[in-house]
Amino acid sequence: MTTTEVVVIGGGYAGVMAANRLTRRDDVTVTLINPRPRFVERIRLHQLAGGTGDAVVDYPDVLARRVTLRVGSVSRIDAPARRLTLDDNTTINYDFLVYAAGSGSRPDVPSSAFPIASYEQARRLREALRPGMPVVVAGAGPTGIETAAELAEQGHPVTLACGGVLGPYLHPRGRRAAARQLAALGVTVEDGPGSVVTGVTGDGATLAGGRHLPGLTVWTAGFGVPDLAARSGLRTDPAGRLLTDETLTSVDDDRIVAAGDAASPSGRPLRMSCQAAGPLGAHAADTVLARIAGRPPAPVTIGFLGQCLSFGRRAGMFQFSHRDDTARAAHIAGVPGAKLKELVCWGTVKQLAMEARRPGTFFVPSWMAGRRGPAGDRLQQPAGRP
Numbered sequence: 001m002t003t004t005e006v007v008v009i010g011g012g013y014a015g016v017m018a019a020n021r022l023t024r025r026d027d028v029t030v031t032l033i034n035p036r037p038r039f040v041e042r043i044r045l046h047q048l049a050g051g052t053g054d055a056v057v058d059y060p061d062v063l064a065r066r067v068t069l070r071v072g073s074v075s076r077i078d079a080p081a082r083r084l085t086l087d088d089n090t091t092i093n094y095d096f097l098v099y100a101a102g103s104g105s106r107p108d109v110p111s112s113a114f115p116i117a118s119y120e121q122a123r124r125l126r127e128a129l130r131p132g133m134p135v136v137v138a139g140a141g142p143t144g145i146e147t148a149a150e151l152a153e154q155g156h157p158v159t160l161a162c163g164g165v166l167g168p169y170l171h172p173r174g175r176r177a178a179a180r181q182l183a184a185l186g187v188t189v190e191d192g193p194g195s196v197v198t199g200v201t202g203d204g205a206t207l208a209g210g211r212h213l214p215g216l217t218v219w220t221a222g223f224g225v226p227d228l229a230a231r232s233g234l235r236t237d238p239a240g241r242l243l244t245d246e247t248l249t250s251v252d253d254d255r256i257v258a259a260g261d262a263a264s265p266s267g268r269p270l271r272m273s274c275q276a277a278g279p280l281g282a283h284a285a286d287t288v289l290a291r292i293a294g295r296p297p298a299p300v301t302i303g304f305l306g307q308c309l310s311f312g313r314r315a316g317m318f319q320f321s322h323r324d325d326t327a328r329a330a331h332i333a334g335v336p337g338a339k340l341k342e343l344v345c346w347g348t349v350k351q352l353a354m355e356a357r358r359p360g361t362f363f364v365p366s367w368m369a370g371r372r373g374p375a376g377d378r379l380q381q382p383a384g385r386p
Helices: 013-022 042-050 119-128 142-153 172-184 274-293 334-357
Strands: 004-009 028-034 038-040 056-058 067-071 074-078 083-086 091-093 096-099 135-138 158-161 188-190 197-201 204-207 212-214 216-219 242-244 256-258 263-265 306-311 315-321 327-333
Touching: 004 013, 013 028, 013 067, 013 096, 013 274, 013 334, 042 119, 042 142, 042 334, 096 274, 135 142, 135 197, 135 204, 142 158, 142 172, 142 216, 142 306, 172 188, 172 306, 172 315, 172 327, 197 216, 242 256, 256 274, 274 334, 306 327, 306 334, 315 334, 327 334
Parallel strands: 004 028, 004 096, 028 067, 096 256, 135 158, 135 216, 158 188, 242 263
Antiparallel strands: 038 056, 074 083, 083 091, 197 204, 204 212, 306 315, 315 327
């Protein structure tokens, strides 16, 4: 029996979903390349920083047995040769490639600040914090809000420098609810034009206008994507995400399919989130499987439900949205919001585990499909997860 070799770059939400789903065919071998030996729950990294969770799951709990895990990083994609070069100079050939390289910190993070976009960064922040140490959080997207709340609940005096508006995604009603939750935890919220952080030193941050805020500075003001695709000569959007058509196939090579934060379908990427990553990973796998079977792949159709936030361990919020990822007036806050947020975090990992056991079980409900939201380019906005 002739086998098809499929390699997946990136072992996050999109990559694991894609790898698991690809095992639907017995004649497909799947290799997942990831720099870490354990799956990182990025939506829990603020808990790792605050000391309330470890944010990791063992790969055997979420990865299909037929998927081979290769720990390492890809340094170059040779598309014409269908070959990858890893950071240890070894090479891997492929018949199809799923590019799920994910996202991380932008390259412009001040050197004295502590970003929190990766497991290693969250651990570094955790190790740097001392009891009662003042903290300045730069950026008021989901990651900034959740980190500020988590650290405040652990006894740190926290100032949240929004760099504009608190929770740009939120509906005004949801924004007011978030402000109340943060106030209850003692977080000082600095918003408006004067809340932009213009400088960071070892002892604090400087806002526009010159005001100095003492404390350790946590940087959450935007995510970036790896430059692997661009370095490999593949076309990308201005932010570096791999350009694809609506089937998630690279505009340069029909053997390369993208998913997750580093994918840019038609130059209109979805909001960086695990909410989009799972469906994108599943669709990328379906595109590869369709091409192997000689069928035309379908265009991607993904809708959104909203955005959930935690405010420490006892409160939270779910901001409902339209399918096109614009916020509705409705939200759930407080203890019910916290329970719903925890259910979402648990369910995200559960989906991966279910797809590992029974590939093909994940699906996007019909009432969510058919409308792909606007770009929502968080590379230019405060960063966060779902």
